[in-house]
Amino acid sequence: MKNIKLVATDLDGTFLKNDRTISEANIEALHKLGEKKIIRVAATGRNLQKVKAVLQPDLPFDYVVFSSGAGVYNWQTRQLVANQNLKATSATKLLNHFISRDVNFHAFFPVPDNHKHYYYRGKEDCEEFERYFKFNVAHAEPLKTDSLPKGELCQFLIIIKQNEERFNRLKSEIEALCPEIRVIRASSPITPRYIWIEVFHHSVSKGNGVNEICKRLGISKDETMGLGNDYNDFDLLEFTMHSFLTENSPHEIKHKYPVVPSNENDAFAFSVQSLLA
The missing domain is CATH 3.40.50.1000 (HAD superfamily/HAD-like)
Structure with missing residues (x-):
């Protein structure tokens, strides 16, 4: 030391x-x-x-x-x-993938405005998703699937219940989409027993x-x-x-x-x- x-x-x-x-x-x-x-x-x-x-x-x-x-x-x-933001091509690929899987996710504007984000409600109810949305509603806007954002994005956030097998499966699936991205795991700072899956540029x-x-x-x-x-x-x-x-x-x-x-x-x-x- x-x-x-x-x-x-x-x-x-x-x-x-x-x-x-x-x-x-x-x-x-x-x-x-x-x-x-x-x-x-x-x-x-x-x-x-x-x-x-x-x-x-x-x-x-x-x-x-x-x-x-x-x-x-x-x-x-x-x-x-x-x-460092996600390139537009990767952002578009991720948007389409998560919509096709119909999962709950947030997609964040590029740095330094990444306190703003789009949100998408999928088919699976998630209390933690709603809690996060409630805390950040002032800076959230619904994702329009017929008019997706075209530029760079900072990151994506998917929230799931504590489930190691599902996390590992989703991580492998997401990182296989394109070489530019990586998945970071975090424990929820809001509610125990939830995993936050954060998707960023690989660097x-x-x-x-x-x-x-x-x-x-x-x-x-x-x-x-x-x-x-x-x-x-x-x-x-x-x-x-x-x-x-x-x-x-x-x-x-x-x-x-x-x-x-x-x-x-x-x-x-x-x-x-x-x-x-």
Whole structure:
């Protein structure tokens, strides 16, 4: 843990408490990291608008990797520094595929406007789909199947009940459609026992987003540390040299990395304390 120059943390279930507030210990740790000239990165599945809903403008992060790596934002200068959307050809192929399968899905506008999205209700009732829609209805519009969007899209979201076999089958089916795409799995932040299937450009990942920052600043992989709590943090934790999971992570993944206290018990502050000595 010597010579760390960049620390990246997931937000929900990691840096944020369950009520989306931030502990004083975590805020103090951010300030102290800054005093030591260590770059502070939030790496999250949230889009940029939802990041701004939970992080105050003066909170001392340096960068935000948002939408699982589809965008990189300089938190200090308020500038978008990198983004990666799905090409129009892939977006159209995915739209047609999901409509033909008659599944519930959301299709998101390209970065940086990817808080806006189209929605499609399939044949299968899904309470979690409706909950997500209710939370985001202000930025949602129905997908017109007779007049599909023609340009790039940031990502797709499909929500299914917890079912490993079905997830693996859908993942293989989706990724076989075209080489440009990849599937990222996340546990639902809204309701337990649901899987969120997120479809992005194949280069989109939290790890690649953090790597983009490292390349810009001349920081090597050996000088990085990461903290997460879920499946969608694996890309981040596989990139950072020193990686940790929180105690509140799913039981089946805790063996992969050293475990620190839960997000309710200052996981971030605890994990960086050796850097602040």
